[in-house]
Amino acid sequence: MPSLWNAWVAALMVLSVLWNAGCASAPLADESTDSSGLPEYGIGGNGVQEDRKDLYRSVVMILLPDNAFCSGVLITPRHVLTAAHCFCLPSGFETRKGTHVYSDTSQCTKTATVLGVSYQQGKDTSRTKPAARKGKVSIHESFRATVIDGRIGEQLADLAVIQLEESLGDINPDGSMPEVDVSYSEKLTLVGYGPSTYRGIDHQIRRFGTNFITKVNTTSSVKEFRMGPEGAHPFGGDSGAPCFRETKEGRWLVGINYGFLARGMESESWFINTFYFRAWIEEQKKHLEPN
Amino acid sequence: MAASPSRLRPPVARTRFLVWTVTALLWSALTLHFAHCKSQKPEQPSQKDAGAQASTEPHEPLDPGLGRTPPRVAGTMDVDNHYLSTVMVTAEAHAQTARCSGIIIHPRLVLTAASCLCTPPGATLDTACMKRAFVRTVRYGEVADKNFKEETTEKRFDTYEGSVRPHPEFRLLLDSHGSAAYEADLALILLDTAVEEALAPVPWTNSQVQVGEWLVMAGYGQDNAWGGSPGVRYFRRNKITRVPGEPRGQVIYEQQGAFLYDGFAGGPCFREAGGARWLVGIASIGTETALPFTSLLPFQDWLRAEVHALGADPTSPTPALGKE
Numbered sequence: 001m002p003s004l005w006n007a008w009v010a011a012l013m014v015l016s017v018l019w020n021a022g023c024a025s026a027p028l029a030d031e032s033t034d035s036s037g038l039p040e041y042g043i044g045g046n047g048v049q050e051d052r053k054d055l056y057r058s059v060v061m062i063l064l065p066d067n068a069f070c071s072g073v074l075i076t077p078r079h080v081l082t083a084a085h086c087f088c089l090p091s092g093f094e095t096r097k098g099t100h101v102y103s104d105t106s107q108c109t110k111t112a113t114v115l116g117v118s119y120q121q122g123k124d125t126s127r128t129k130p131a132a133r134k135g136k137v138s139i140h141e142s143f144r145a146t147v148i149d150g151r152i153g154e155q156l157a158d159l160a161v162i163q164l165e166e167s168l169g170d171i172n173p174d175g176s177m178p179e180v181d182v183s184y185s186e187k188l189t190l191v192g193y194g195p196s197t198y199r200g201i202d203h204q205i206r207r208f209g210t211n212f213i214t215k216v217n218t219t220s221s222v223k224e225f226r227m228g229p230e231g232a233h234p235f236g237g238d239s240g241a242p243c244f245r246e247t248k249e250g251r252w253l254v255g256i257n258y259g260f261l262a263r264g265m266e267s268e269s270w271f272i273n274t275f276y277f278r279a280w281i282e283e284q285k286k287h288l289e290p291n
Numbered sequence: 292m293a294a295s296p297s298r299l300r301p302p303v304a305r306t307r308f309l310v311w312t313v314t315a316l317l318w319s320a321l322t323l324h325f326a327h328c329k330s331q332k333p334e335q336p337s338q339k340d341a342g343a344q345a346s347t348e349p350h351e352p353l354d355p356g357l358g359r360t361p362p363r364v365a366g367t368m369d370v371d372n373h374y375l376s377t378v379m380v381t382a383e384a385h386a387q388t389a390r391c392s393g394i395i396i397h398p399r400l401v402l403t404a405a406s407c408l409c410t411p412p413g414a415t416l417d418t419a420c421m422k423r424a425f426v427r428t429v430r431y432g433e434v435a436d437k438n439f440k441e442e443t444t445e446k447r448f449d450t451y452e453g454s455v456r457p458h459p460e461f462r463l464l465l466d467s468h469g470s471a472a473y474e475a476d477l478a479l480i481l482l483d484t485a486v487e488e489a490l491a492p493v494p495w496t497n498s499q500v501q502v503g504e505w506l507v508m509a510g511y512g513q514d515n516a517w518g519g520s521p522g523v524r525y526f527r528r529n530k531i532t533r534v535p536g537e538p539r540g541q542v543i544y545e546q547q548g549a550f551l552y553d554g555f556a557g558g559p560c561f562r563e564a565g566g567a568r569w570l571v572g573i574a575s576i577g578t579e580t581a582l583p584f585t586s587l588l589p590f591q592d593w594l595r596a597e598v599h600a601l602g603a604d605p606t607s608p609t610p611a612l613g614k615e
Binding site for chain 1: 350351352353355357359360385388432435436438444445446447448449451514517518521522
């Protein structure tokens with residue numbers, strides 16, 4: 001009988017530990033510097049693959065000053081939609097201490113080089129054929145980024161459109177805007193040129209994978225949604241990467257990646273909800289200045 | 292003293308009572324706990340009063356997600372295909388980043404470093420090598436933007452599969468200071484089918500290298516911290532600083548940069564003079580202070596035997612052995 005009592009005492013002790021850990025709401029130790037605790041399924045890990053069949057040729061790479069690069073998506077043959085912060089955060093912002101607000105769009109980089117990449121992969125032979133075009137950058141007028149110690153505290157209207165000098169050959173754009181808002185637990189496809197692991201070194205390869213929405217955040221100024229750690233996860237280089245709703249009827253551009261939190265099972269990726277920016281995006285599509 | 296039955300009964304009853312009480316307590320505690328967890332979760336923002344709210348609840352700052360392309364200190368990209376016989380060595384057929392480099396010395400033989408494909412053998416451990424490996428030739432085409440050669444050059448990859456044949460004397464040596472160095476860090480990959488690219492055979496040198504001599508190394512360099520652009524072959528000139536007697540054939544280059552280029556390991560080291568080129572050695576895995584390669588001179592018998600074993604194949608001429 002005493003052994004039964006001991007068992008209950010032990011069970012109580014275990015439960016008291018679980019009580020403290022169960023909610024998992026307390027921040028974990030700083031895992032962001034330790035890749036071992038991070039999900040291994042970035043755009044490139046489990047369930048994620050290289051786009052060898054060129055399913056997402058509309059997803060382009062954007063080359064920026066200081067060896068930086070982002071991802072983006074062709075919304076017309078001459079327009080690329082991406083994240084504004086790719087152009088508007090000053091050189092070396094990652095190492096700047098303190099809180100800085102960047103909202104003056106006149107300070108943003110004005111031009112960029114856009115790469116469309118065709119893979120044409122066969123069994124034993126493959127070709128990577130990039131086409132490069134220069135373009136002019138337009139930033140959303142409500143863009144505002146708050147950067148705290150080199151990391152993103154808040155980003156509003158983090159959208160930019162690059163108008164290309166000429167079209168990227170025969171690549172079909174993916175610029176259909178959603179007619180309905182995204183919803184909790186909806187499954188979406190992410191495509192980008194970031195590496196397959198946090199701070200991984202295998203970037204500059206187009207990969208895609210799916211994930212589920214864990215949070216939809218819509219206020220008067222914030223229009224975003226988030227995804228959790230279970231599926232494809234964006235990493236460095238996936239800023240501006242598109243998020244598609246794919247059904248039998250077609251493909252809709254529902255989100256643009258603007259940041260991520262790499263914290264093991266608490267990892268999140270954040271997206272601008274394009275549903276609320278349809279009017280602006282449609283307006284940009286019509287806008288073509290002579291070269 | 293024997294315990295009477297009447298004295299046994301109450302503890303049993305008490306235990307039962309305790310079990311039920313504890314169970315009830317635990318149940319209510321758990322229910323409370325989950326309610327507590329639920330209440331901790333932020334409410335659905337879609338139901339929030341959007342009115343004067345300027346932003347959402349504070350959150351932990353995010354990584355901005357900008358990528359960085361690697362710094363260009365690995366050397367010069369071989370856009371003119373001068374070093375086409377320098378190949379990527381990978382573990383997967385479609386890998387776009389090289390595990391190592393290698394050089395085609397015969398249409399069916401690729402020479403690389405054993406340390407790329409084998410676990411370091413010690414005094415007590417047998418060499419354990421990958422049985423099969425992939426070799427990818429990379430031919431460059433049009434460069435779309437000269438400012439971004441690495442990213443905008445058209446690349447054609449041809450993939451071949453083959454069996455790994457490490458040098459039988461490949462091993463890890465520890466010197467008196469306890470630092471490790473590989474001996475006979477060479478391996479061949481015997482390809483299932485001959486390479487289709489028509490490549491001019493590169494003769495092997497017959498003479499020793501000298502301290503102070505400049506050699507050219509070629510390979511698919513990628514940086515430890517930054518990675519590399521997929522399928523980019525570099526070449527760069529390196530000066531020899533030491534030719535130690537041990538391990539056999541080891542030659543040390545001057546370590547030119549703070550960055551280590553892993554992908555160069557297994558790649559060729561050439562002597563170049565008057566438009567001619569001789570194969571001198573195979574790059575080994577370096578450290579921050581030393582960049583070693585293995586001279587082929589002490590291992591020529593093994594190499595010749597391996598090449599001659601394929602001699603019956605009419606599609607595989609034996610490379611000319613160069614005289615200087």
